[in-house]
């Protein structure tokens with residue numbers, strides 16, 4: 001998703017090679033209009049709250065919604081939390097993202113499998129599932145709410161918030 005400025009704060013991320021590198025997190029789902037924009041929004045809020053210096057974006061493995069704003073139900077659930085995501089725009093994940101981001105975070109297991117296929121051999125990003133950082137939910141998928149009702153988006157938001165907290169803890173530890 002493009003369109004919102006990231007939070008600015010301090011605190012470097014130390015990479016495996018011990019060079020200081022700013023953390024950069026990319027959330028990836030299928031369409032980039034429901035789950036990954038909500039994960040992006042929840043993590044922006046959490047990073048800002050903690051003063052974490054991190055670049056944040058989201059993308060989709062599919063192309064149907066490139067250039068589109070988030071699904072209106074995703075916009076509505078974010079707005080209920082006081083977050084306006086209407087300026088986000090869908091984009092497709094690229095191999096370059098594995099060099100640019102320190103963490104590529106898949107929302108579900110299908111997304112993870114697709115990302116493993118496009119990851120270039122010189123990709124440096126850590127690839128994980130969002131719920132891997134949530135106690136008791138390791139290896140689980142965030143359910144796709146697209147074909148369901150509005151209530152499914154509340155479930156997505158709850159998963160996005162839990163994942164955002166776990167991810168912020170992890171990145172703060174890696175600092």
Ligand code: 4NP
Nearest residue numbers: 029030031032033034035146
């Ligand atoms: P998302 O949900 O991956 O959470 O953004 C979907 C959005 C659109 C489609 C599938 C899933 N679609 O098939 O268009």
